[in-house]
Amino acid sequence: MFEHTFIGLDVHAVNVAGHALNPGTGEISAHTMAADPAMVLEWVRRFEPPVKVAYESGPTGFVLARYLQAAGINCVVAASSKLLRAPGDRVKTDRRDARVLAEMLAVGSVVQVHIPDPDEEALRDLARLRSGAAKDLAHARQHVNAILLRHGIRYPNDSRWTKEHRLWLHRQRFDEPALQFTYDADVEQAELLAAHLARIDKQITATAGLCRYSRVIDALMCLRGIQMTTAFGLAVEIGDWTRFTGSSIGAYLGLVPSESSSGQSRHQGPITKAGNTYARKLLIEAAWVHRRPYARPGERLLRQLDVVGPATRIRALEGNHRLHHKWEHFDERHKMSVKANIAIARELAGWCWSLAAPLQQGERMNVA
Missing domain, CATH: 1.10.287 (Helix Hairpins)
Incomplete structure (x- = not known):
C-alpha cells in the first residue's frame, strides 16, 4: 500500500531541492529552500501525513535525517551507489535528482544506509x-x-x-x-x-575500552592480523553486525566478484569494491598476516584469548587455523597472491562476523 506522500530531497551545503509525490492523487510539488533543517521540516509538514522522506548519502552527513526523525518524520538516507539511472539520461539537475528519489521511494526501490547516532x-x-x-x-x-x-x-x-x-x-x-x-x-x-x-x-x-563496542573489539583482536587500531576501525565502521550474515558481510564490503552474465554466458570480474572502503582496506591488510607460518597462538594472542569468553576463544582459534590452511592451499595451487588474499579477506570478514554478531545479539537479549 502506498504511503500518502513521498518526498525526495537533493541536499547540498547551501540549498535543498525537494520534490513531493502523491501516487494516489498524482499531485506533485517542487520547492527549493535553504539548507536549514528547520526550513526543510517546515516544508515537509505542509503535506498531510503520513509522509516518507529520502535523500542521497553524501558529504552533508546525517544531520538532516536525525533532525527529521526526531520530529517524527519517517526519513531514510539512500545509498548513492544503488540509485537507478537510465543509461540515456544525460540531464542532471537538483530538481530531477529529487524527483528520481521520490519516484524510487514510491515504488520501494531505495536501498537505505544505516544512520549512525x-x-x-x-x-x-x-x-x-x-x-x-x-x-x-x-x-x-x-x-x-x-x-x-x-x-x-x-x-x-x-x-x-x-x-x-x-x-x-x-x-x-x-x-x-x-x-x-x-x-x-x-x-x-x-x-x-x-x-x-x-x-x-x-x-x-x-x-x-570505554565505548559500546569494547567486547566486539576484544573478540576481533583474537584473530591474527587484527590488533587494536584494526579491531576498533572494523567495529565502529560496521556498527551493528547483526544486520548481516556470514555470507552477506563480504558482499556489503565489496569483497565479492563482479559479474556480467547473459543467457548461457557467465563472466566474473574484479571485486565490486562496494560498501565501506576503510573496513575493506583493513580486512585486506589483515588477511596477509594469515599467510605467515602458524602452529599455535603467539604471546599477544594468548593474552587476548584470556580476555574473552570460551565460545569466542574457540571460534577465534578455529578461524586462525582455517584461514592459514586456506593460504597454504592457495600457495600449493600457485594461486596469484593478490587474488588469494582477497579470498582470504572475504572469509576473514565472515569470521569477524561470527565473533561479533553473537556478542551483540546476546547484549540485546540481556537488555530485553
Whole structure:
C-alpha cells in the first residue's frame, strides 16, 4: 500500500531541492529552500501525513535525517551507489535528482544506509582520523626516501624508521643549502606525523575500552592480523553486525566478484569494491598476516584469548587455523597472491562476523 506522500530531497551545503509525490492523487510539488533543517521540516509538514522522506548519502552527513526523525518524520538516507539511472539520461539537475528519489521511494526501490547516532559517528571519525594520519605519514616517509635515493644514499641496514635509522637520517648532509633545507623539512614532517599518529593510537586505545563496542573489539583482536587500531576501525565502521550474515558481510564490503552474465554466458570480474572502503582496506591488510607460518597462538594472542569468553576463544582459534590452511592451499595451487588474499579477506570478514554478531545479539537479549 502506498504511503500518502513521498518526498525526495537533493541536499547540498547551501540549498535543498525537494520534490513531493502523491501516487494516489498524482499531485506533485517542487520547492527549493535553504539548507536549514528547520526550513526543510517546515516544508515537509505542509503535506498531510503520513509522509516518507529520502535523500542521497553524501558529504552533508546525517544531520538532516536525525533532525527529521526526531520530529517524527519517517526519513531514510539512500545509498548513492544503488540509485537507478537510465543509461540515456544525460540531464542532471537538483530538481530531477529529487524527483528520481521520490519516484524510487514510491515504488520501494531505495536501498537505505544505516544512520549512525552522534556517538557512533564520532567513533567513526576517530577511526578515519587514524587512517588519514597513517596515509600522511607513509607519504612523508616516501618523500625522505626519494630524496636519498635520487642522490645515491642508501641506509646500510634493512630495518627502517627505528631509533638508529632516525639518528642516521639526521647525520646526512648535502652541499646545496636549498636541498639541505628541503631534506630537513621532510624529515621533520615525518617525525611530527609519527608523533601525531602515536597520540591518535593512544586515544583509540583509551576510547576502545570505554565505548559500546569494547567486547566486539576484544573478540576481533583474537584473530591474527587484527590488533587494536584494526579491531576498533572494523567495529565502529560496521556498527551493528547483526544486520548481516556470514555470507552477506563480504558482499556489503565489496569483497565479492563482479559479474556480467547473459543467457548461457557467465563472466566474473574484479571485486565490486562496494560498501565501506576503510573496513575493506583493513580486512585486506589483515588477511596477509594469515599467510605467515602458524602452529599455535603467539604471546599477544594468548593474552587476548584470556580476555574473552570460551565460545569466542574457540571460534577465534578455529578461524586462525582455517584461514592459514586456506593460504597454504592457495600457495600449493600457485594461486596469484593478490587474488588469494582477497579470498582470504572475504572469509576473514565472515569470521569477524561470527565473533561479533553473537556478542551483540546476546547484549540485546540481556537488555530485553
